[in-house]
Amino acid sequence: MSLCLLSARSLCPTASCRLSPAASAPPSPPPPPPAPATLRLSPASTSPACALQCSHFQSCSGCTHELNLHRPSVVDDAADFFKSLGVSDFTFDSCKLWGWRCRAKLAVRGSSVDPLIGLYQEGTHSVVDIPNCKAHHPNINAAMELLKQGIKELGIEPHDEDQGTGDLRYVQMAVTTYNTSIPASERYQHGQVQVALVWNSRNENSPNSDKLNALAHFLWQNGGSKCKVPFIHSVWANFQTSTSNVIFGNRWRHLLGDRDFWEHLGGIDVSLAPSSFGQANTRAFNSLLRKLQKYVPYGASVTDLYAGSGVIGLSLAATRKCRSVRCVEINKESKLSFEKTVERLPKYVDSSISWHQADTSVEPTSWLVGSDVIVVDPPRKGLEASLVGALQTLPEWELKTRSSPER
Numbered sequence: 001m002s003l004c005l006l007s008a009r010s011l012c013p014t015a016s017c018r019l020s021p022a023a024s025a026p027p028s029p030p031p032p033p034p035a036p037a038t039l040r041l042s043p044a045s046t047s048p049a050c051a052l053q054c055s056h057f058q059s060c061s062g063c064t065h066e067l068n069l070h071r072p073s074v075v076d077d078a079a080d081f082f083k084s085l086g087v088s089d090f091t092f093d094s095c096k097l098w099g100w101r102c103r104a105k106l107a108v109r110g111s112s113v114d115p116l117i118g119l120y121q122e123g124t125h126s127v128v129d130i131p132n133c134k135a136h137h138p139n140i141n142a143a144m145e146l147l148k149q150g151i152k153e154l155g156i157e158p159h160d161e162d163q164g165t166g167d168l169r170y171v172q173m174a175v176t177t178y179n180t181s182i183p184a185s186e187r188y189q190h191g192q193v194q195v196a197l198v199w200n201s202r203n204e205n206s207p208n209s210d211k212l213n214a215l216a217h218f219l220w221q222n223g224g225s226k227c228k229v230p231f232i233h234s235v236w237a238n239f240q241t242s243t244s245n246v247i248f249g250n251r252w253r254h255l256l257g258d259r260d261f262w263e264h265l266g267g268i269d270v271s272l273a274p275s276s277f278g279q280a281n282t283r284a285f286n287s288l289l290r291k292l293q294k295y296v297p298y299g300a301s302v303t304d305l306y307a308g309s310g311v312i313g314l315s316l317a318a319t320r321k322c323r324s325v326r327c328v329e330i331n332k333e334s335k336l337s338f339e340k341t342v343e344r345l346p347k348y349v350d351s352s353i354s355w356h357q358a359d360t361s362v363e364p365t366s367w368l369v370g371s372d373v374i375v376v377d378p379p380r381k382g383l384e385a386s387l388v389g390a391l392q393t394l395p396e397w398e399l400k401t402r403s404s405p406e407r
């Protein structure tokens with residue numbers, strides 16, 4: 001069995017240069033890909049000024065690196081770490097240094113006269129307004145500006161955490177860069193934003209729902225498909241009244257624009273509903289998927305743990321002709337996006353493909369059995385101890401099953 005440890009999670013946080021560890025060694029490394037054992041730097045490294053130059057850097061908790069974005073010092077630490085594990089072909093692609101973030105969850109606070117849209121200041125619940133964020137795709141900033149305008153014109157009250165009042169709590173902005181009606185070279189810059197408004201009510205029949213609909217129509221009229229330069233893809237609502245820190249409630253409603261949101265990643269068309277996890281750095285994730293594919297033998301049985309809507313597993317199914325791909329994910333909302341993506345897989349893909357709603361920390365060994373390759377892409381808190389234990393004991397366990405017929 002080859003174990004493929006993928007830390008695509010490192011794509012999600014906020015520094016502008018991203019690490020893309022290609023694979024880890026134990027227990028038995030897969031055949032090395034053709035990539036050389038070097039740190040590959042983006043063309044930006046030739047520029048003397050790889051500094052973030054963002055006016056929000058000091059106050060916003062988003063970015064951790066301000067200088068040397070083309071090669072932050074943590075790259076050397078990562079290279080040393082992987083070398084110590086026997087992985088000498090660690091590579092690093094920074095991809096885009098600015099405007100790379102295609103997905104953002106932002107708090108909406110302040111007042112209807114002076115709304116603030118941004119991230120919390122480090123260690124506080126004070127929101128820093130970040131209209132000129134350098135990490136955001138430019139159309140996320142344009143959509144934030146339009147949202148502020150709508151809040152002011154329609155008198156929408158942002159959420160007040162202390163009082164539990166106000167209508168609009170958060171907004172999630174996700175950019176699709178997959179518009180095949182324009183040339184490929186222009187698609188990224190013309191990315192369109194799926195806006196999900198997190199509304200402080202139980203459902204769409206609550207007394208403040210008129211304001212929600214008015215705000216959605218404002219966004220659509222001023223940025224939607226009928227505009228000269230459209231940049232709003234669709235508008236969704238999520239309903240949340242909890243006093244906890246959990247951003248989303250369980251109820252989602254599609255309001256305006258296209259219901260389906262597609263991106264092209266790792267060689268396949270991928271559907272991403274706003275309720276499903278999506279990687280923030282679209283370009284870097286695509287590059288990581290392309291690298292990862294080279295580590296997976298043709299015809300392998302793959303288990304994709306922490307799969308979300310199964311982008312990694314399904315991209316492997318299509319490009320490595322996998323015998324089987326099992327995706328394991330705790331969030332049931334991701335299943336619909338998985339199914340839509342499967343429907344669009346090329347006809348030649350004949351892998352046995354399945355998606356399972358399950359907690360990987362419960363009886364993890366049952367998910368490892370029979371797999372040639374295991375992909376793990378956990379949230380920021382990392383792998384659960386039970387899964388780490390199962391992965392560590394796996395070679396022993398595999399040995400037992402292999403030897404059992406001879407007993």
Ligand SMILES: C[S@@+](CC[C@H](N)C(=O)[O-])C[C@H]1O[C@@H](n2cnc3c(N)ncnc32)[C@H](O)[C@@H]1O
Pocket residue numbers: 008009277278279305306307308309310311312328329330331358359360361377378379380
């Ligand atoms: C970093 S995301 C990766 C998603 C997916 N691999 C992708 O690239 O789109 C982590 C995913 O793990 C899921 N998750 C968190 N805890 C889990 C658990 N205990 N068991 C299974 N999935 C879990 C989350 O819902 C989330 O979709």
